[in-house]
Structures are given as structure tokens and as C-alpha cells.
Amino acid sequence: MTRAIVTLLAALVLSAPALAQTDHPFNGSWTVAFDGKKTPELEGTVVINGAAGTWDVIAQSRKNPCVGRAYPITIQKADGDELVLTVNRAAALPGCKDSTYTFKKVDDKTMKGEVGDGRTTSLTRK
Numbered sequence: 001m002t003r004a005i006v007t008l009l010a011a012l013v014l015s016a017p018a019l020a021q022t023d024h025p026f027n028g029s030w031t032v033a034f035d036g037k038k039t040p041e042l043e044g045t046v047v048i049n050g051a052a053g054t055w056d057v058i059a060q061s062r063k064n065p066c067v068g069r070a071y072p073i074t075i076q077k078a079d080g081d082e083l084v085l086t087v088n089r090a091a092a093l094p095g096c097k098d099s100t101y102t103f104k105k106v107d108d109k110t111m112k113g114e115v116g117d118g119r120t121t122s123l124t125r126k
Helices: 003-015
Strands: 028-034 042-049 052-058 070-078 082-087 099-107 110-114 120-125
Touching: 028 052, 042 070, 042 082, 052 082, 099 120
Parallel strands: none
Antiparallel strands: 028 042, 028 120, 042 052, 052 070, 070 082, 082 099, 099 110, 110 120
16 A cells, blocks of 8 residues: 555544544654664654544555554543554454554653663654
């Protein structure tokens, strides 16, 4: 599936009436960054709009077709201090695995979390 199709699917999900927009402090555009202690540093964009959004990390892998694509996300929890989101990779590309990440609020512009392999991850409001 091309990036344009995934982006279109995400836009359709965002506009679906069943996913009514909920105002919470995490709505907006964020830069996601992964530390480079175990593998190269990675960066991308996360857009949150109510209960959904997109996850787009800039990366490439010849061995893993699931890397470097835009994916829709689902917000599992968004309260004052914590954000839990699921990156819906399998919905966009069969065979890829979904991932759920938890971020804790550091301040109004920064959240920190870890991905499954113990890498520190941050979200910084654009």
C-alpha cells in the first residue's frame, strides 16, 4: 500500500462520525524521536486528532517492509498526564504487527516513553 493510500485511509478514519472528536491536551502535531543507544536515531511525526491520528516515522529497512510507512493510530487513553496509543500497522499492511506505546507528560510540550525494545522515545509538540 502506498503512503498516499495509507494517508487517505487515516483521513477517512479521522472523519468517521463513530470516532467523535474529543478535546484533550494531546491533540495536534508532534515530533517523535527515538534514542540512538541500540540502533540509529529515528524521527518522525505523530498527529493526534481526538481518538485517532497518524504515525509516520522516517526510516528504511530492506529486510522489514513494515518500517518507514505512515500508519493510522488509535488513542487508547488521553488524560492529563498520560497518553496511550496504538499504531495500527496490521490494518495498513497485512503481516505487520500493531504496537501500543505509553507516554508520560513531562511538560506542556514534551512526553516521554519507551518502545518495546527499551529505547527511550519522546514526543515534542511542534
